[in-house]
Amino acid sequence: MSNNVDIPVLIAGAGPAGLVLALTLAQNGVNVRIIDKEPFYRPGQRGAGIQPRTLEIFNYLGILDDVRAKGIKSPYQRRVYKLPGGVEILKTTIMLEQDDPTPSTPIPNTLHLGQENSEAILRAHLAKYGYSVELGTELRDFEQQPDHVIAHLLKKDGDQEKTETVICRYIIGTDGGKGVTRKQLGLTFQGETRATHVLSGEVEVFGLETDYWHQWGDLSTMFCMMRPTENPNCFYVALGGQIDYQKLESDEEEFLKAVRKAIDRTDLQFGKLRWITSWRPNIRMVNKFREGRGFVAGDAAHVHSPTGGQGLNSSVQDSFNLAWKLAFVEKGWASSDLLDTYTEERLPVIRAMLYESTTLLNALEAKDVGADDKAWRRGSVLKMLGINYRWSSIVVDERSPDKPKEAVNVYGGEKGGDLRAGDRALDAPALSPVSGDQTPTSFFHIFRPVYHTVLLFTADTSAAAPILEALKRYPSGSLKIVVVYPRNTAGNANPVAGADLAVVDTEGHAYAAYGASPERTLAVVVRPDGVVGAVVYGLEGLKAYFGAVFSAI
Numbered sequence: 001m002s003n004n005v006d007i008p009v010l011i012a013g014a015g016p017a018g019l020v021l022a023l024t025l026a027q028n029g030v031n032v033r034i035i036d037k038e039p040f041y042r043p044g045q046r047g048a049g050i051q052p053r054t055l056e057i058f059n060y061l062g063i064l065d066d067v068r069a070k071g072i073k074s075p076y077q078r079r080v081y082k083l084p085g086g087v088e089i090l091k092t093t094i095m096l097e098q099d100d101p102t103p104s105t106p107i108p109n110t111l112h113l114g115q116e117n118s119e120a121i122l123r124a125h126l127a128k129y130g131y132s133v134e135l136g137t138e139l140r141d142f143e144q145q146p147d148h149v150i151a152h153l154l155k156k157d158g159d160q161e162k163t164e165t166v167i168c169r170y171i172i173g174t175d176g177g178k179g180v181t182r183k184q185l186g187l188t189f190q191g192e193t194r195a196t197h198v199l200s201g202e203v204e205v206f207g208l209e210t211d212y213w214h215q216w217g218d219l220s221t222m223f224c225m226m227r228p229t230e231n232p233n234c235f236y237v238a239l240g241g242q243i244d245y246q247k248l249e250s251d252e253e254e255f256l257k258a259v260r261k262a263i264d265r266t267d268l269q270f271g272k273l274r275w276i277t278s279w280r281p282n283i284r285m286v287n288k289f290r291e292g293r294g295f296v297a298g299d300a301a302h303v304h305s306p307t308g309g310q311g312l313n314s315s316v317q318d319s320f321n322l323a324w325k326l327a328f329v330e331k332g333w334a335s336s337d338l339l340d341t342y343t344e345e346r347l348p349v350i351r352a353m354l355y356e357s358t359t360l361l362n363a364l365e366a367k368d369v370g371a372d373d374k375a376w377r378r379g380s381v382l383k384m385l386g387i388n389y390r391w392s393s394i395v396v397d398e399r400s401p402d403k404p405k406e407a408v409n410v411y412g413g414e415k416g417g418d419l420r421a422g423d424r425a426l427d428a429p430a431l432s433p434v435s436g437d438q439t440p441t442s443f444f445h446i447f448r449p450v451y452h453t454v455l456l457f458t459a460d461t462s463a464a465a466p467i468l469e470a471l472k473r474y475p476s477g478s479l480k481i482v483v484v485y486p487r488n489t490a491g492n493a494n495p496v497a498g499a500d501l502a503v504v505d506t507e508g509h510a511y512a513a514y515g516a517s518p519e520r521t522l523a524v525v526v527r528p529d530g531v532v533g534a535v536v537y538g539l540e541g542l543k544a545y546f547g548a549v550f551s552a553i
């Protein structure tokens with residue numbers, strides 16, 4: 001591979017998609033540059049609803065504690081107030097489905113944290129690897145060559161402007177819905193733009209309960225929604241319906257006056273308005289995520305209605321899917337064909353996401369009372385835990401060999417069915433190490449974006465020996481091999497040569513979650529993005545999986 005590049009990966013756009021990509025690549029030891037055309041970091045709540053699937057990714061990236069410390073438990077009920085008056089509660093409805101944690105799904109509910117704060121956390125973690133966002137640095141255009149990309153940047157510092165040419169091996173456009181990368185790559189962006197228009201802002205409100213979403217009116221007249229944020233006394237406010245959007249967007253006093261009019265109540269005190277922004281639902285997606293050495297992720301690849309809170313989440317999940325594949329190719333472990341599976345896996349998921357968010361938008365626009373309840377009820381599917389890649393060409397499943405030929409049911413695996421290759425990897429607590437530090441651990445403490453985890457469920461380490469021997473051929477550090485003994489085997493459970501860890505499944509959660517049995521050795525491979533890559537019974541299945549992903553060694 002040619003080393004005549006300035007940087008292996010250039011990331012254009014430092015929103016959530018760009019930052020997650022940069023952090024995951026940095027953790028994988030791949031050098032990046034991450035640029036953003038803005039001279040400062042954008043304030044605002046925007047993608048504040050962080051879904052459980054994304055929280056799991058944040059766990060793998062090591063940022064979950066910070067996100068939890070700063071974020072708030074999402075209010076899950078909505079209060080609708082009677083107008084005129086705006087104080088009497090017309091109804092209280094469940095808005096977000098609440099689930100109890102289980103051993104396999106310890107993070108079952110959405111958390112709220114404004115995008116400005118989650119981005120700040122991502123930047124702080126990126127800084128630990130020596131990287132920072134280059135602000136005021138715009139990607140203007142680029143040319144692709146067979147083994148590199150030549151990118152042209154414009155750097156602004158006050159009145160000063162400077163151009164720079166960067167030679168990189170890969171360019172990733174995480175430059176949002178209006179970014180240049182998608183256009184430069186010649187990708188299509190088909191869909192529709194709706195007439196619905198909503199202004200949103202964040203304002204100090206005193207006297208309003210912080211356990212609810214609060215709603216007054218609907219889009220046919222005047223609509224106002226308020227949701228508490230992590231910033232003390234601050235509420236996210238959405239305002240729509242028959243209002244003068246242009247005037248209100250540019251005049252804070254008028255915006256607050258309109259909010260007061262929409263809610264028609266005098267008992268609330270308003271303080272500082274932090275920001276106002278406007279949005280119209282734009283529902284579009286690319287035809288593919290890659291062209292040669294160029295890729296798109298996040299809003300650069302798909303834009304949609306914020307109903308259902310899937311945008312930031314999908315953006316993070318795009319980047320997490322792409323990062324490990326890019327790291328494999330960059331390290332010379334995989335051929336660039338692996339990068340085609342990024343489109344293969346993500347495109348159907350994004351198509352389904354557009355369907356889910358547009359269904360909610362349609363209900364919101366329907367303007368009748370029944371539809372209104374549907375519009376604001378976010379079902380469990382929006383937690384994104386069921387998103388799977390069962391149809392992916394690289395996943396291998398010997399237990400359920402009827403792999404779907406095409407993407408079906410991508411947003412939700414069959415409830416109650418066996419876990420399959422392509423599904424989200426499950427947690428299991430109370431795993432007791434057989435040697436060294438005996439503190440019980442869990443799979444979610446073990447899975448990380450820098451290696452594949454091979455879970456060998458076995459009571460018989462002699463059956464595992466040839467597998468462990470064969471896995472030695474893969475690069476050092478690329479696999480974490482964990483032998484999982486069934487419960488009640490503590491007396492016979494010994495460390496295993498060739499494995500990184502051996503644990504006893506003391507409460508049986510691991511065997512239950514993965515459908516393993518003490519009678520037959522089962523190997524489950526968890527990819528660096530927390531997806532089950534393989535469910536196999538032995539060496540042949542493992543060779544089939546690893547042969548495809550380590551295709552260059």
Ligand SMILES: Cc1cc2nc3c(=O)[nH]c(=O)nc-3n(C[C@H](O)[C@H](O)[C@H](O)COP(=O)(O)OP(=O)(O)OC[C@H]3O[C@@H](n4cnc5c(N)ncnc54)[C@H](O)[C@@H]3O)c2cc1C
Pocket residue numbers: 012013014015016017018035036037038045046047048049050115137138139140174175176177178179180200279297298299300306308309310311312313314315
């Ligand atoms: C009102 C509203 C509410 C929302 N609520 C939710 C929610 O609850 N949950 C959810 O998941 N999502 C929500 N979203 C969507 C979410 O904000 C976006 O999906 C998310 O920001 C996408 O992240 P991204 O990194 O792909 O793009 P962005 O956040 O748009 O970041 C793109 C970055 O690229 C930079 N850039 C652009 N062009 C260039 C260039 N040429 N060179 C260098 N840099 C460039 C931009 O300055 C920007 O910083 C909401 C959005 C809105 C508007």
